[in-house]
Amino acid sequence: MSRFIEKNLEKDGVDRRGFLKCMAWAGTGALCVLKGGVLKSYALSDVMQHNVGDFKGDLSFVQISDSHIGFDKAANPDVTATLGEAIAKVNALPTPPAFVLHTGDLTHLSKPEEFDTLAESLKSLKTERIFYVPGEHDVLDDNGAMFRERFGQGAMGDGWHSFDRNGIHFVGLVNVMNLKAGGLGSLGNEQLEWLQKDVSGLKSSTPIVLFAHIPLWAVYPQWGWGTDDSEQALSNLKRFGSITVLNGHIHQTMQKVEGNVTFHTACSTAFPQPQPGQADSPGPMKVPDDKLRQLLGITDVNFVRGTHSLAVVDSTLA
Amino acid sequence: MKKTRWILGVVLTGLAAFTSIAVTQPGVAKAGDQPASAEVKIDNFSFGPPTLTVAAGTTVTWKNNDDVPHTVVSDDKVFKSKALDTDDKFSYTFTKPGTYNYFCSVHPKMTAKIVVK
Numbered sequence: 001m002s003r004f005i006e007k008n009l010e011k012d013g014v015d016r017r018g019f020l021k022c023m024a025w026a027g028t029g030a031l032c033v034l035k036g037g038v039l040k041s042y043a044l045s046d047v048m049q050h051n052v053g054d055f056k057g058d059l060s061f062v063q064i065s066d067s068h069i070g071f072d073k074a075a076n077p078d079v080t081a082t083l084g085e086a087i088a089k090v091n092a093l094p095t096p097p098a099f100v101l102h103t104g105d106l107t108h109l110s111k112p113e114e115f116d117t118l119a120e121s122l123k124s125l126k127t128e129r130i131f132y133v134p135g136e137h138d139v140l141d142d143n144g145a146m147f148r149e150r151f152g153q154g155a156m157g158d159g160w161h162s163f164d165r166n167g168i169h170f171v172g173l174v175n176v177m178n179l180k181a182g183g184l185g186s187l188g189n190e191q192l193e194w195l196q197k198d199v200s201g202l203k204s205s206t207p208i209v210l211f212a213h214i215p216l217w218a219v220y221p222q223w224g225w226g227t228d229d230s231e232q233a234l235s236n237l238k239r240f241g242s243i244t245v246l247n248g249h250i251h252q253t254m255q256k257v258e259g260n261v262t263f264h265t266a267c268s269t270a271f272p273q274p275q276p277g278q279a280d281s282p283g284p285m286k287v288p289d290d291k292l293r294q295l296l297g298i299t300d301v302n303f304v305r306g307t308h309s310l311a312v313v314d315s316t317l318a
Numbered sequence: 319m320k321k322t323r324w325i326l327g328v329v330l331t332g333l334a335a336f337t338s339i340a341v342t343q344p345g346v347a348k349a350g351d352q353p354a355s356a357e358v359k360i361d362n363f364s365f366g367p368p369t370l371t372v373a374a375g376t377t378v379t380w381k382n383n384d385d386v387p388h389t390v391v392s393d394d395k396v397f398k399s400k401a402l403d404t405d406d407k408f409s410y411t412f413t414k415p416g417t418y419n420y421f422c423s424v425h426p427k428m429t430a431k432i433v434v435k
Contacts, residue, residue, distance in 0.1 A: 073385040073404070109387055109403060136424050140387060140401035181393050181421035182429050223363075224427040281362035284385045 059166040062090050062097040062127070063211070063299040065248030066268035068137065069118045070108035075271035075284035076292060079108075083121050085317045086269040086298050091126045093300060098165060100127045103248035103266060104135030104176065104213030106151070110142065115150055134159055135213040135249060136176040144177060160191050162198050168303060169202055171195065173212035175227045185214030185227035192229065196236050207242040207303070215247040217256060217263045220276035225250050234261060244312075246299070250282070253299075253314045264312055267297035293317040357381065358430070360388050360402070365420075365430035372412060374434050379409040388428065392420040 067083045076082060107114035122130055132151040134144050148159050155161040158174040175185035216230035237243055243261040251273035256263045271284045272295035287295060297316040354373060359366045360382040380390045382402040390399040390408050399408035412434040422428035
């Protein structure tokens with residue numbers, strides 16, 4: 001029995017078909033509006049029938065993920081080019097994002113020149129600031145020292161950090177370090193304790209956005225798509241009415257709602273990966289050249305003050 | 319004395335038979351031979367074979383055939399490779415008998431073991 005996509009949402013006007021469209025594996029796009037901890041989800045095709053202004057809020061930010069700079073195999077021989085297209089997509093948004101979250105795997109092999117290319121490319125992003133968390137590809141061989149030196153300014157421990165914008169508390173978590181044989185992603189006790197302290201002074205009505213590389217829910221543990229101690233982290237946040245979790249790692253969009261928590265994974269800007277269990281392994285998936293850009297993309301998130309709603313919109317590069 | 323010699327003979331014959339069976343398996347070295355070698359392939363996020371039995375003194379070489387980097391790290395840190403990109407190799411010579419569980423520290427679901435006789 002699969003553990004993903006278990007819950008439908010009632011009274012949101014979305015039928016099962018629409019809901020499944022929202023859950024689309026392959027970046028066809030979804031808009032999700034969170035109100036008081038309840039998610040309303042729409043297929044992107046339906047969203048187009050709405051007035052764009054319906055989803056415009058006081059704050060918008062963008063999530064990009066899994067750039068894998070340095071990867072040059074068949075699944076995408078030019079990942080720098082597709083990252084460039086993702087940047088162009090962000091720069092073309094009607095409302096420039098207040099900031100951008102990069103949810104890890106900036107590079108493929110943690111090489112200095114790969115970090116250089118990534119940093120150079122992202123200079124053209126029209127936004128005030130970019131916040132990063134590392135993926136497992138960013139911490140190879142040096143336990144993430146180079147990543148933290150370049151992209152982890154002001155971060156604690158292995159690179160975790162938090163900040164506040166427009167009344168929302170954002171927390172960047174690191175779950176790609178000190179992984180145990182046979183295990184999944186791991187936050188570790190030190191980070192869990194820090195997280196508890198970090199949110200201790202916040203009102204329960206404060207919307208929380210967690211972002212980390214590996215999904216903080218059991219997407220497909222057989223492929224390592226989950227985090228061993230994520231439930232512990234989330235149980236410490238139970239009192240909050242609205243929690244949004246943004247992850248990367250699996251190179252496809254997926255969504256799940258559990259109580260007040262909405263989980264969302266973003267597309268990669270580099271290459272797609274297969275749907276859970278639909279291939280021998282989760283490795284890079286080669287698709288026909290004309291299909292690639294339909295499977296890569298960015299995620300745009302809008303926050304509407306007063307209603308505490310977050311609208312999550314995935315769009316592809318195609 | 320004669321009886322002892324007879325038992326010794328049986329034991330030695332048995333040992334020879336065991337050795338001849340053992341050498342038919344890939345990666346198992348003959349006692350007293352040149353140091354043997356064996357290979358573990360990394361394909362589709364798994365180590366093959368998942369259990370490799372070798373004689374002490376065998377050098378095991380791992381080769382990564384995947385499009386993503388993997389590592390070879392023993393659970394108790396006896397050996398630890400750097401990240402292996404596509405086609406990269408890592409070798410380790412096992413001198414002491416024992417069971418060595420290892421995994422990929424990038425994808426920890428990937429586990430396997432080397433048994434050294």
